[in-house]
Amino acid sequence: xxxxxxxxxxxIGGFAATAHGSAHITVDLDIVYRRTDANVxxxxxxLEPLSPYLRxxxxxxxxxxxxxxIHRGLNFTLVTQAGDLDLMGEATGGGTYEALLPYSELxxxxxxxxxxxxxxxxxxxxxxxxxPKDLERIAELEALRQEEP
Amino acid sequence: xxxxPPAFLSVSLDPSPAxxxxxxxxxxTLLRENLRLTTTxxxxxxxxxxxxxxTVRHSRVKAxxx
Numbered sequence: 744x745x746x747x748x749x750x751x752x753x754x755i756g757g758f759a760a761t762a763h764g765s766a767h768i769t770v771d772l773d774i775v776y777r778r779t780d781a782n783v784x785x786x787x788x789x790l791e792p793l794s795p796y797l798r799x800x801x802x803x804x805x806x807x808x809x810x811x812x813i814h815r816g817l818n819f820t821l822v823t824q825a826g827d828l829d830l831m832g833e834a835t836g837g838g839t840y841e842a843l844l845p846y847s848e849l850x851x852x853x854x855x856x857x858x859x860x861x862x863x864x865x866x867x868x869x870x871x872x873x874x875p876k877d878l879e880r881i882a883e884l885e886a887l888r889q890e891e892p
Numbered sequence: 893x894x895x896x897p898p899a900f901l902s903v904s905l906d907p908s909p910a911x912x913x914x915x916x917x918x919x920x921t922l923l924r925e926n927l928r929l930t931t932t933x934x935x936x937x938x939x940x941x942x943x944x945x946x947t948v949r950h951s952r953v954k955a956x957x958x
Contacts, residue, residue, distance in 0.1 A: 761938045764926035766919065768942050837898030850931040859931075867903040882914035883923070885905075890923050 744825070746855045748789035751777040753847050753858040755834055755868060760880065762850055763862045764887050767880060771827035775860075777840035778832050783810045786830075793823035836871030862888055 745752055754762065757769025776786055787810045795808045798820045806812075808819070817832040833839045838860075846864035849856050860868065866884050869877045926934055 758935070761934050762931045764923055764929075764934060766922035766926060768938055768945060770942065834900075836900030836903060838900055839898070842898040842900075852935060853932050863905070864900065866905060867900045870903045870905070871900045878910050879914045882911045883918050885911065886915055886918040886920055887923050887927075890920060890927060892927070 744793070745774075745786070745789050746857055748785050750785045750789050751779075751782045751840065752786075753840060753843050753860055755831070755838070755843070755860045755865065756829065759859045759865050760884060762852075762859045763865065763884070764891075765880075765883055767883065771829055773829040773831065773834075775831045775834055775838060775840050775843055778814075780810070780814075783813045787813060790821075790823065790828075793825050795819075795821045795823045795828065798822045798827060834868050835873075836868055838868055838871075862891070 752774040754772070754774055756771070756773030757765075757767065758772050760767060761769065776782065787808055790808055796802075797804070797806050800806065808821070813819075813830075813832075819830040821828045821830060831838075834843070843860055843864065844858065847858045847860050850859050862884060866881060866888070869881050869884070926937070929937065
């Protein structure tokens with residue numbers, strides 16, 4: 744949906760790990776989006792049909808993911824009709840879209856081209872986040888790096 | 893003035909004792925199997941596993957030996 748709408752984004756997190764060969768299951772999609780005016784407009788329009796809402800927030804809050812909301816915030820943890828989505832203007836460690844793009848790979852997913860952060864950078868981002876719960880995932884990613892041809 | 897490089901670039905990839913400990917338990921046979929797949933196949937496989945996990949999570953006990 745985002746690719747069809749020409750939204751500029753880079754997949755990080757669990758789905759990027761899966762793309763690289765991780766055996767872990769992930770529930771949410773983490774993306775870093777480009778924060779230009781045009782791209783934020785495209786992003787908001789692409790997500791509107793999925794009724795995005797703040798994950799964990801009580802129902803009925805006057806939340807609307809429009810371009811103004813996106814510009815006033817940075818990172819959003821959302822629930823949508825298509826599943827959980829983490830929209831990040833910047834991943835921990837200075838990972839903006841512009842900073843990550845040189846360290847990303849364009850991959851074909853069911854006929855669509857999407858940018859995924861490369862494996863080494865994915866490991867760096869997880870190490871930068873410094874969360875104890877990521878240690879096991881980092882170990883798997885580093886093992887993947889060793890196993891890659 | 894030159895922009896500073898992003899912080900993640902300076903994150904060390906040197907071995908860490910905690911990560912190395914977890915690495916010993918990584919099932920590399922699963923990784924090697926996944927590395928034979930295309931990106932699309934890897935993602936489809938993960939989504940299928942996720943759907944199965946959801947099915948199991950919502951399942952009810954039909955019988956119990958005790």
